Amino acid sequence: MVARPLIGISTYLEPGVRWGVWRLDAALLPLGYPRLVQRAGGLAAMLPPDAPEHAATAVARLDGLVVAGGPDVEPVHYGAGPGPRTGPPARARDAWELALIRAALDRRVPLLGICRGMQLLNVALGGTLVQHLDGHAEVPGVFGHHPVKPVPGTLYAGAVPEETSVPTFHHQAVDRLGEGLVPSAHAADGTVEAIELPSADWVLGVQWHPEMDEDPRVVRHLVRAAATL
Numbered sequence: 001m002v003a004r005p006l007i008g009i010s011t012y013l014e015p016g017v018r019w020g021v022w023r024l025d026a027a028l029l030p031l032g033y034p035r036l037v038q039r040a041g042g043l044a045a046m047l048p049p050d051a052p053e054h055a056a057t058a059v060a061r062l063d064g065l066v067v068a069g070g071p072d073v074e075p076v077h078y079g080a081g082p083g084p085r086t087g088p089p090a091r092a093r094d095a096w097e098l099a100l101i102r103a104a105l106d107r108r109v110p111l112l113g114i115c116r117g118m119q120l121l122n123v124a125l126g127g128t129l130v131q132h133l134d135g136h137a138e139v140p141g142v143f144g145h146h147p148v149k150p151v152p153g154t155l156y157a158g159a160v161p162e163e164t165s166v167p168t169f170h171h172q173a174v175d176r177l178g179e180g181l182v183p184s185a186h187a188a189d190g191t192v193e194a195i196e197l198p199s200a201d202w203v204l205g206v207q208w209h210p211e212m213d214e215d216p217r218v219v220r221h222l223v224r225a226a227a228t229l
Contacts, residue, residue, distance in 0.1 A: 005063035005226035007042040009033050010097050010117070012070055013049050013090070032211030033068055033114075040220040041227075047100065049092040055099035056106070064110040064226030066219075067097050067117030069209060072172055075131065078123050083131035085171065098124050110202035110225040112218065115170050118205025122195060125178025132171050133191065143167040143212050148193040154184035155196045155204055159221040166193075166208035173207060201225065 009029060017026035027048030034044035047058060059065060074089040075082050077098070097117070101124045104111040113121040119129055145165045150157035174192040177183070184204070185194035197203035202225035210218050 004041060004043045005223055005229070006045055006061070007037045007064040007066060007223065007226060008045045008047045008058065008062040008100075009037065009066045010068050010093070010100060011046050011048045012068070013092055029068065030211065032209075033066065036211045036216060036219050037066065037223070040216045040223040042219075042223040047096075049096040052095045052099035055096065056103040059100060059103040059107055059109055062109060063229045064222055065100060065104045065112070066222070067101060067111070067113045067120060069115035069117065069170075071116065072131075073116065073119050073123055073129060075129070078128040080128065080131070085132040094120070105197075105200065105203065108201050109229065110222050111200075111204070112222045113205035114211070115207060115209060118195060118207055119172060119174065121203070121205045122174050122178045122181060125181055125197075127178030127181065128175040130173045130175045133173055134171075143169045143209060146187055148185045148187055148208065150194070151182075151184045151186070154182070154194075155198075155202065155221075156184035156194045156206070156218070159217050160215070164215065166206075166210070167212040168208045170207060 011027045011029045013027055015025050016023050029046055037044040071090040072087040074094050097120050101121055146168055147163050147165050149163045180197050180199050181195045183192045184196045187193050193207045195205045
């Protein structure tokens with residue numbers, strides 16, 4: 001039997017989560033993330049926030065990394081102050097996930113950033129973010145859909161060559177691209193919807209939420225890259 005690649009997924013860190021008779025702080029992950037990795041042929045491992053100095057050790061044990069969606073990146077990481085519609089900071093996640101991303105880049109471990117994860121990838125490489133834009137998140141708690149168009153010849157276009165409608169829920173986006181990154185998909189309004197690092201073996205960020213969709217191609221592409229690590 002061929003071993004399935006081990007794909008680490010960063011987690012949320014939430015206070016006062018309730019299940020059964022319990023209400024406790026929890027590191028958690030929407031089920032769509034591990035299910036998508038499993039459907040794509042990988043083994044899913046949750047990576048709750050830890051001290052950033054442990055990120056390289058964690059990544060060394062992985063075949064691939066997914067940085068999940070979640071709250072806004074604290075603007076201090078890209079040299080800005082918070083805008084009026086920027087959410088509260090998630091400092092433990094920011095520190096841990098930035099360290100995970102940098103470790104994955106150093107070790108050339110295949111990396112997929114999803115929504116917040118894409119934004120962190122851009123920030124990790126020196127880029128900046130638009131702190132608010134309209135039209136990409138509609139009803140609170142409900143994913144919308146809009147089309148994204150791949151840039152021909154990119155890693156993303158190799159996985160999904162046609163324009164597709166994707167599940168989306170975000171109000172921030174890439175502004176100035178980080179060093180070495182290129183856009184690999186756009187929304188109809190010109191928003192950068194995917195970015196990638198051509199100098200790496202497999203590094204991709206998508207602004208939408210593939211874990212809320214039935215299309216496994218992006219994560220299947222990641223798992224295939226991880227299988228060759």
